[in-house]
Amino acid sequence: MARWEPGAAERLQKAALDLFASHGYEETTAAQIAQSVGLTERTFFRHFSDKREVLFYGQDVFVRAFLDGVDAAPQDAPPIEIVACALRSVATLFPAERRTHSRTRQAVIEQNPALRERESHKLAGLATTLADALRARGVAEPAATLAAQSGATVFGIAFAQWIREDERRSLADITADVLDELLSLAATATPTRRAPVRSRRRG
């Protein structure tokens, strides 16, 4: 028999979400979360670098889905198309069954400024990672950062929409629509100086 129950991080995360949802984020101490699953505060902080992080545990699979989508894009695809691929890829991670869970988690996050801050930082980090991937494919700056940031923005908007009670569409559909809206929006303004993008494949 093992000395400890396995999956400490997962148990802590589940307990944390429950406690945050029922008693509030600030009202719940890290020690309480740990105790509720038979661990100590010290162990909590061995698994999570800080208290907020417990709500973002597992986001790496989500980031990886983005990168997989980038890899799956055809070699000659323009930056925005690569981002569209990435968005399609990540949308598969959020089937309809997951909406309820996502919704309660998001409710907790939106209730607390510190958590909102961490969330926007995570989204920014995703954009950075995406930009790195685009640059690795030969997209130049600032196109890489612009495209990546746009992708993160589109995802953020689409996700918020997907969570809403009155929404029936799949995340993939919403994402595609929001991206299209962004492109249409850009089309209404007139570029003033620059020639069309010269990025894509260097060397």
Place this chain on the structure above:
Amino acid sequence: MARWEPGAAERLQKAALDLFASHGYEETTAAQIAQSVGLTERTFFRHFSDKREVLFYGQDVFVRAFLDGVDAAPQDAPPIEIVACALRSVATLFPAERRTHSRTRQAVIEQNPALRERESHKLAGLATTLADALRARGVAEPAATLAAQSGATVFGIAFAQWIREDERRSLADITADVLDELLSLAATATPTRRAPVRSRRRG
């Protein structure tokens, strides 16, 4: 003679930046900052809601410049043009003389994850405020959020570029270029379903 030197917040901010730059952010305590200008830790936290905030004191004028730019845009301007106005407006707040100061401040921020987090959150907050202003002008969702977020992104990229040692152009010029790049980028992809934007003036 006044009982206390005036401008406590400004003095605290200046002292904080100095100490952060010379000894590092984490190595500097709030009490040290306060003491260095003859105040107490408690007073520090009366002026700033938390330790990081001291580096962002005064950002309201910056946000206001954005909003002024929105107001200055012609009534019939499409969302992206409104954003362009806002960007031009805010660029005037950063003349060449301010580059050195901005650079050291940014160096401090980039050295610390907690500060970077706060910064990305401030940028997100700016985007939210901008989106509100666009919506107040009749821009519908998600166009308002998309345009606002794009504006914030463009500013972020342009500002980072403006700060670089090897950069000679004004922030206004860089901003215009980055925005153009974004529009060109969008033009390379093909919108698939949506009709052109139907936002702008409701009711």
Place this chain on the structure above:
DNA sequence: GTTATGATGTCTGTGACTGACGTCAGTTAC
């Protein structure tokens, strides 16, 4: 002159986080 005000100091407490060190089941090396 009295009173109100506002920025400050003082005191005290809580909770997030950290470093150092001890513990012990299971694994590996010999």
Place this chain on the structure above:
DNA sequence: GTAACTGACGTCAGTCACAGACATCATAAC
């Protein structure tokens, strides 16, 4: 087969960010 090793945990003690409550006192308002 035992000894050394490892990894996940507990314990203890400490620092610091931050907040509530209350006192202080120069200045403004009356």
